[in-house]
Amino acid sequence: xxxxxxxxxxxxxxxxxxxxxxxxxxxxxxxxxxxxxxxxxxxxxxxxxxxxxxxxxxxxxxxxxxxxxxxxxxxxxxxxxxxxxxxxxxxxxxxxxxxxxxxxxxxxxxxxxxxxxxxxxxxxxxxxxxxxxxxxxxxxxxxxxxxxxxxxxxxxxxxxxxxxxxxxxxxxxxxxxxxxxxxxxxxxxxxxxxxxxxxxxxxxxxxxxxxxxxxxxx
Amino acid sequence: xxxxxxxxxxxxxxxxxxxxxxxxxxxxxxxxxxxxxxxxxxxxxxxxxxxxxxxxxxxxxxxxxxxxxxxxxxxxxxxxxxxxxxxxxxxxxxxxxxxxxxxxxxxxxxxxxxxxxxxxxxxxxxxxxxxxxxxxxxxxxxxxxxxxxxxxxxxxxxxxxxxxxxxxxxxxxxxxxxxxxxxxxxxxxxxxxxxxxxxxxxxxxxxxxxxxxxxxxx
Numbered sequence: 227x228x229x230x231x232x233x234x235x236x237x238x239x240x241x242x243x244x245x246x247x248x249x250x251x252x253x254x255x256x257x258x259x260x261x262x263x264x265x266x267x268x269x270x271x272x273x274x275x276x277x278x279x280x281x282x283x284x285x286x287x288x289x290x291x292x293x294x295x296x297x298x299x300x301x302x303x304x305x306x307x308x309x310x311x312x313x314x315x316x317x318x319x320x321x322x323x324x325x326x327x328x329x330x331x332x333x334x335x336x337x338x339x340x341x342x343x344x345x346x347x348x349x350x351x352x353x354x355x356x357x358x359x360x361x362x363x364x365x366x367x368x369x370x371x372x373x374x375x376x377x378x379x380x381x382x383x384x385x386x387x388x389x390x391x392x393x394x395x396x397x398x399x400x401x402x403x404x405x406x407x408x409x410x411x412x413x414x415x416x417x418x419x420x421x422x423x424x425x426x427x428x429x430x431x432x433x434x435x436x437x438x439x440x441x442x443x444x
Numbered sequence: 445x446x447x448x449x450x451x452x453x454x455x456x457x458x459x460x461x462x463x464x465x466x467x468x469x470x471x472x473x474x475x476x477x478x479x480x481x482x483x484x485x486x487x488x489x490x491x492x493x494x495x496x497x498x499x500x501x502x503x504x505x506x507x508x509x510x511x512x513x514x515x516x517x518x519x520x521x522x523x524x525x526x527x528x529x530x531x532x533x534x535x536x537x538x539x540x541x542x543x544x545x546x547x548x549x550x551x552x553x554x555x556x557x558x559x560x561x562x563x564x565x566x567x568x569x570x571x572x573x574x575x576x577x578x579x580x581x582x583x584x585x586x587x588x589x590x591x592x593x594x595x596x597x598x599x600x601x602x603x604x605x606x607x608x609x610x611x612x613x614x615x616x617x618x619x620x621x622x623x624x625x626x627x628x629x630x631x632x633x634x635x636x637x638x639x640x641x642x643x644x645x646x647x648x649x650x651x652x653x654x655x656x657x658x659x660x661x662x
Contacts, residue, residue, distance in 0.1 A: 246656055250649035254631065277635065313652045314659030328550035335546055338631055338648040344655075383654065407658045409651055413472065413556055417495065423661065425654035427645065430556040431468035433627055434531045436601065436643035437562075438464055440625045441532030443641065 241289050248286055249309055251276065256306040268299035315343045320381050321409075324396055325388035326351035326359070326366040329411060333385055334361040347379055376403050383407045390414035459507050466504055467527055469494065474524040486517035533561045538599050539627075542614055543606035544569035544577070544584040547629060551603055552579040565597055594621050601625045608632035 255276055259267060273280040287293050290312055293305050310316055321339075323330045326349040333339075334346050349366040351357060359366045367375060384405045386393045393412030400408075407423045410416055413431075416424050473494055477485060491498040505511050508530055511523050528534055539557075541548045544567040551557075552564050567584040569575060577584045585593060602623045604611045611630030618626075625641045628634055631649075634642050 241660075246653055247649075249656065250646070250652035251633075253652065254649070277633070312656065314655040315652065319655055319658075328546050328553055332546035332550050333647070336647065339651065342648065342652065344651060382658065383651070407654060409654055415469075415495070421661075423654065423657045425650060425657065427647070427650055428468070429551070429554065429645070430560065431465075431472070432643060432645055433557065433562060433601070434468035434471065434533065434560065435464055436625060436627055436641065437532040437537055438467065438530065439641045439643065440537075440600065442459075443639075 245286050245289055248278075249313055252283075252286070253306065253309045253313060253315075256302055256309065259302045260306055264302050266299050267302055272300070310342075317343060319344050319383060320379065321346045321383045321385055322372075322375075322381050323349045323385045323387060324351075324369070324372075324400075325349075325386065325411075326353070326356045326361070327387065330385070330387040331361050333387065334364050344383075347381070348375060350375075372400075373403055376405075381405060383409055385409040385411065387411045463504050463507055466496075467531055470501075470504070471524065471527045471531060471533075474520055474527065477520045478524055482520050484517050485520055490518070528560075535561060537562050537601060538597065539564045539601045539603055540590075540593075540599050541567045541603045541605060542569075542587070542590075542618075543567075543604065543629075544571070544574045544579070545605065547605040548603070549579050551605065552582050562601075565599070566593060568593075590618075591621055594623075599623060601627055603627040603629065605629045 252272075255272065269280040269283045273283050276283070287305075290308070293300055293308055307316075321344055323333055323346060326334075330349055330351075334349055339346065346364050349356075349361060349364060350369045350372055351366055352369050354368075356366045357368045384397075384400050384407070386397060386408055388396065390412045391414075393410065393414050394416065397408055397410070397416045397418060401418055401422055406421060408416060408418075408425070410424055410426045411429070413428055415426070418424060470490075473490065487498040487501045491501050494501070505518075505523075508526070511518055511526055525534075539562055541551055541564060544552075548567055548569070552567055557564065564582050567574075567579060567582060568587045568590055569584055570587050572586075574584045575586045602615075602618050602625070604615060604626055606614065608631045611628065611632050612634065615626055615628070615634045615636060619636055619640055624639060626634060626636075626643070628642055628644045629647070631646060633644070636642065
């Protein structure tokens with residue numbers, strides 16, 4: 227099986243959302259191969275592991291210029307690093323978490339993020355019982371100190387783990403303070419300006435989708 | 445603005461995954477309208493609120509037979525209930541959570557699930573320090589009691605909030621014990637038999653997607 231060679235420049239081509247969503251999964255699989263000292267892999271082998279077609283893998287990667295060498299497959303480490311760069315994981319992305327309840331603490335405790343260049347540098351809450359606590363060495367601050375904190379720290383992403391009713395107001399305040407990206411766990415859509423990026427994790431919607439899939443089978 | 449009338453029978457038509465993913469969002473918006481005593485809404489008004497096109501809404505709902513009445517728009521309560529039925533929310537779906545750490549506790553604490561017919565009836569963990577605890581009235585059991593528990597309770601969904609290395613084994617065991625649906629938070633793909641439904645919430649992949657979107661903008 228030969229790999230496609232694609233010399234198309236990346237340019238300003240828009241990559242579809244669906245392709246982007248698959249990149250982290252490639253990255254995860256390549257990371258596992260790397261851990262197991264696999265040096266080279268064909269799109270066919272990778273496709274078997276990942277349960278997608280080899281042609282899909284080649285097409286997806288061709289969006290970014292290919293990476294394969296005809297007849298030789300992919301160099302695992304190279305491809306891993308290149309996808310990492312595409313995903314912006316080659317730099318440190320500082321994160322703050324607004325809402326230091328169970329979910330905020332769960333995110334702060336998740337070691338997967340560290341190893342991918344995401345660094346949680348503070349949790350914020352209104353609850354005085356939580357303020358002053360530390361989660362894996364990260365302090366919970368009073369939300370009133372947020373403005374000051376943002377003057378002193380470069381923050382790339384704000385994770386919102388607070389009720390929907392509060393998230394809208396807090397997000398607007400954070401945009402005023404210069405935050406340009408939200409990882410939104412609140413069950414609400416944030417309507418912010420064009421230059422602000424919002425990635426939603428709507429848990430209730432996820433379980434409803436699961437429920438649909440179960441009940442439509444039976 | 446008139447609504448499409450669609451008399452097409454639902455039959456065994458396969459509904460695309462993308463449409464299914466939008467249903468919970470419709471359900472959320474309609475729930476809010478209902479709370480605000482809105483009786484009737486046109487697809488145009490709903491589209492403004494939801495930031496999608498009216499034609500998209502009509503198309504999506506036509507997959508399930510329409511629900512609109514030409515010139516009259518949608519009856520909010522009726523549509524809310526019908527979408528609820530499609531999503532399987534008109535019955536109680538019992539859930540167990542495997543892994544009673546922060547994330548498991550966060551799910552158990554989330555009141556959004558209750559109001560949609562999802563009932564968390566037990567958490568399970570290997571950690572003796574967690575066993576015996578209760579989270580919003582739900583007990584944390586020793587994972588060794590799982591088999592017995594499943595004999596006595598009807599469980600629709602198992603949420604997996606444990607490390608990837610353990611999730612694969614636990615999921616296989618649960619399938620042997622009759623579980624047919626997983627809400628998987630572990631950073632691993634579960635390759636289970638065809639009749640088992642898996643809905644993944646891969647947090648690391650979600651934040652990588654956000655990172656891509658941030659860095660591809662600049």
